[in-house]
Amino acid sequence: MTKLLQAWLARLTLGVSALLIAWVTLFILYGVGSRYFLGASPIWFDELARYTIIAAAMIGVGAVWVNGGHMRVSFIETKISERARKLVVFYQWLLTLILTGMMAWFSYRYMGGVGFFTTPGLQISRSVPVAVMPIGFSLLFLMVLLNGPKPLPQPTVEDDE
Template identity: 30%
Template sequence: MKRLERIFVRANGWAVILILGAMPLIVGANIGLRYLTGHSLSWADEAARYLMIWMTFVGAGLALRMGAHVAITNLQDALPGPGQKLLRGALVLVLLVFFGFMVSVGIDYAQRMQFQLTPALRVPFLYVYAAMPVGFALLIVHLLLVAPQFVRAGTYKDARDEDGGLREGANG
């Protein structure tokens, strides 16, 4: 199971790296062409924008996994140990419900946009809006993988750890 989790986290990380790498290549090529030839790529800005949307949603699960999202811990810190665990458990359940709802909303919205084409790339907006349900589905998987340790100890798994080790998160 740990091996599958490492493969999943690495694949997710490489997806973010590839998307992040593609954005400056596209924008840089567009700038170079504009100054060297006087012509630019009509689709470059649009492609970079949509890649940024995908990067945000695909990377959100990795940020959740490492405790990198904003957290306000005043209530948790004021509670005794068992109360903290109960609060963290409730938080995980609320997040799972919310993420599941957003997957559903994202699928519905992406399907509604399947016949509308992007202005420059001329691809269906379905591929742009699919980032939302994909990203929230990834958030669900990452949350389920870190939830047991988070609820018990308030720590997060560090995606950079090869052995699946733990590091103190924002709430730790």
């Protein structure tokens, strides 16, 4: 059941991230087109594109972690004994779980602290774009928790032939 939930959550978050990246593409095309054809672009479009890119990365990070697609040094896991490998995997899982939980909490607290300030272009509370940080870290925490202390998929190197 947890594997099914994890797979569903990974697909959902990657889909949302892909949708956000598509929106960024439209924002940037509009900004470039309006600069070219109209001579100016609204300043808030650049800000909106920046916040949307950050949101796409934060929302999709959990699915990338579960699939083993993030950058990490994993060759040590393949060079040690089975018992040592289990200890390393458990340590990595526990450390990731603790750090993502802490970051979810700290970013939630930070979000509340910046609510009095507004963004320069959109003129909205800074809490709105910052809200994606506790959401992203909480999703990553949930994905790590659902994965449990088991090895992540190993990256493969493909030949260029």
